[in-house]
Amino acid sequence: xxxxxxxxxxxxxxxxNAVRLAGKGxxxxxxxxxxxxxxxxTPIFPGMHEASALLVGGTLQAVDxxxxxxxxxxxxxxxGLHHGFRGKAxxxxxxxxxxxxxxxxxxxxxxxxxxxxxxxHHGDGVQWSFYDDPEVCTLSIHETGRYLFxxxxxxxxxxQGKGYGYSFNIPVDAxxxxxxxxxxxxxAFTEIVEFFKPDVILTQNGADSHYFDPLTHLSATMxxxxxxxxxxxxxxxxxxxxxxxxxxxxxYDIWRVVPRAWSMLWMEMSSNPTPTGPLSPEWxxxxxxxxxxxxxxxxxxxxxxxxxxxxxxxxxxxxxxxVEKLLYPIRSNQSSSVKPT
Amino acid sequence: xxKPSRYLPMTKDAVFVFSEELLTYKFSNDHPFNQKRLLLxxxxxxxxVLLLMRISSSQEWLPIRN
Numbered sequence: 001x002x003x004x005x006x007x008x009x010x011x012x013x014x015x016x017n018a019v020r021l022a023g024k025g026x027x028x029x030x031x032x033x034x035x036x037x038x039x040x041x042t043p044i045f046p047g048m049h050e051a052s053a054l055l056v057g058g059t060l061q062a063v064d065x066x067x068x069x070x071x072x073x074x075x076x077x078x079x080g081l082h083h084g085f086r087g088k089a090x091x092x093x094x095x096x097x098x099x100x101x102x103x104x105x106x107x108x109x110x111x112x113x114x115x116x117x118x119x120x121h122h123g124d125g126v127q128w129s130f131y132d133d134p135e136v137c138t139l140s141i142h143e144t145g146r147y148l149f150x151x152x153x154x155x156x157x158x159x160q161g162k163g164y165g166y167s168f169n170i171p172v173d174a175x176x177x178x179x180x181x182x183x184x185x186x187x188a189f190t191e192i193v194e195f196f197k198p199d200v201i202l203t204q205n206g207a208d209s210h211y212f213d214p215l216t217h218l219s220a221t222m223x224x225x226x227x228x229x230x231x232x233x234x235x236x237x238x239x240x241x242x243x244x245x246x247x248x249x250x251x252y253d254i255w256r257v258v259p260r261a262w263s264m265l266w267m268e269m270s271s272n273p274t275p276t277g278p279l280s281p282e283w284x285x286x287x288x289x290x291x292x293x294x295x296x297x298x299x300x301x302x303x304x305x306x307x308x309x310x311x312x313x314x315x316x317x318x319x320x321x322x323v324e325k326l327l328y329p330i331r332s333n334q335s336s337s338v339k340p341t
Numbered sequence: 342x343x344k345p346s347r348y349l350p351m352t353k354d355a356v357f358v359f360s361e362e363l364l365t366y367k368f369s370n371d372h373p374f375n376q377k378r379l380l381l382x383x384x385x386x387x388x389x390v391l392l393l394m395r396i397s398s399s400q401e402w403l404p405i406r407n
Contacts, residue, residue: 043368051366058358065356073355077379078363092374215373254378262382269355283385 002056007095009103010129012087016049019094023048036088052094055079059097060104062245066200067109072242073233073269077262080204080249082123083150091121091149098204098247099129102136105200114198115139116189118228119206119249120216122153122169126204132163137196141185143209143218144171155326168192168326173315174217180316181209181220182227184323193235195330200240203232206249207261211306215252219309221301225261229268244269255291260299275299359383 007016018035021027022044032038037048045051055078062074076097084096098115105111115130115138117123123140130136145151159167170184193201207225209218229246236244246265251258260279267274278298288295309315364376 043372045368047365051362054360054362055366058360058363062356062358065358071354071356074358075355076358077382078359078366078376092368092372248379250374251378252373252375254375254381258378259381259385262378263385266355266357266382266386270357271354280385280387283387286384287381 001050002053002060002095002097002100006060006100006104007053007056009107010086010096010099011084015087019052019089020049023050034088036085036090037094039089041091042089042094048094052081055081056095056097056100059101059245059247062247063101063105063109066243066245067105067111073236073244073246075246075266075269077205077248079247080119080206081125082117082119082204082206082249083121083125085125085128090125092250093125096125096129098123098126098202101202101245101247102126102130105202106135109199111199112196113137113200113202114193114196115202115204116232117141117204117206117249118185118209118224119204120209120213120218121148121206121250122150122171123204124150124152127153127157127167127169130163131159131167132161134159134162134166136163137166137168137192137198139168139170139188139192141170141172141181141188143176143216144173146171147174148216155322158329165329166196170319170322170326172218172319172322175219175309175311176315176319177219177309177312178221178223180319181218181224184319185224185228186231187323188326189231189235191327191330193239195333198240200243200245201232201236203229203244203246204249205229205246205262205265207251207258208249208253210253210257210261212253212256213251215250219306221305222257222260222264222299223301225264226268226274226300229265230274233268233271253293255287255293256296260296264299 038044058076059079062076065071065074079097081093083091083093102113117140122142127138153169209220211219264274
């Protein structure tokens with residue numbers, strides 16, 4: 001479990017105290033509101049401090065494994081709570097394990113961190129934590145905030161002060177499909193890692209961009225969950241001697257999407273081939289009785305899980321333009337630095 | 342490209358950090374954030390995961406094999 005001192009790398013002591021009191025049923029209602037807890041999204045529950053500090057501890061443990069060389073990669077699927085703020089809970093997130101982990105990576109290991117967030121919601125808590133810090137680079141690819149919580153993650157949020165130019169956002173259009181999503185992700189991640197040259201990569205692996213996800217409006221399939229970790233894995237080896245920490249995140253179709261997506265992530269991290277073909281019959285037999293929906297029969301989604309998207313060309317073009325605009329500053333810097341003499 | 346290492350050499354490919362206690366992060370029965378998905382994932386990965394379980398009262402992580 002993360003200690004108070006670790007939590008306070010990012011969080012206000014008054015907030016940690018309020019969460020602890022709330023979890024004991026001792027925080028007055030009117031005070032809870034100031035800290036973003038006791039809301040519909042982030043209600044109070046018994047032991048909420050301990051449960052939240054535990055998952056932060058898991059992410060710190062993952063960091064220690066990687067940075068002390070006990071392991072090249074480490075995964076904490078209980079983490080990825082990217083909406084937590086310094087003094088406020090938000091969007092199901094109480095303590096922000098990724099923000100704490102990045103600060104911990106800076107203080108304990110003096111590492112430059114590239115944070116890559118593929119959750120369908122903008123990774124706002126992490127972005128704002130390091131918005132003025134040029135030693136942390138954040139990249140978030142998410143559904144545009146026009147119709148979706150938290151509403152931020154616009155392309156013009158590029159950082160401030162010394163941190164200007166180290167915050168990257170790709171707000172993709174609603175109904176974006178695999179090809180366009182993957183093209184945006186691959187292009188941006190590949191160019192940003194080359195630009196920033198991190199010591200370690202931290203990926204947030206929310207699994208809520210899938211067409212089936214009930215809270216978002218994207219049209220991705222399992223294909224992206226096979227490819228997301230594949231690229232992260234390759235780039236971690238290419239730029240960071242393998243140092244890669246991964247956490248979970250959102251993912252609200254817990255039956256049809258998350259187990260397959262996160263299994264793919266682990267298989268990729270542990271250098272196993274990502275699975276294909278039918279899902280384990282034992283798994284299906286075990287869980288189908290509990291599931292309110294018919295479980296998928298194979299690792300990949302069959303063709304046609306959704307009706308064709310009529311605006312596909314416009315959406316694709318818009319996303320391509322977004323990525324071009326996003327990367328323009330680092331592309332123009334590169335070309336100016338290699339000018340012939 | 343990667344800079345010369347300031348860190349120790351690597352010994353394992355990957356570790357999976359897990360404790361059943363992660364499931365205590367639970368707002369309510371009908372809240373969309375549901376960590377039962379961790380169990381569903383682990384079960385799907387069964388026998389493929391080198392698990393590390395953290396014991397609640399101590400600072401140690403014990404490796405266990407499924």
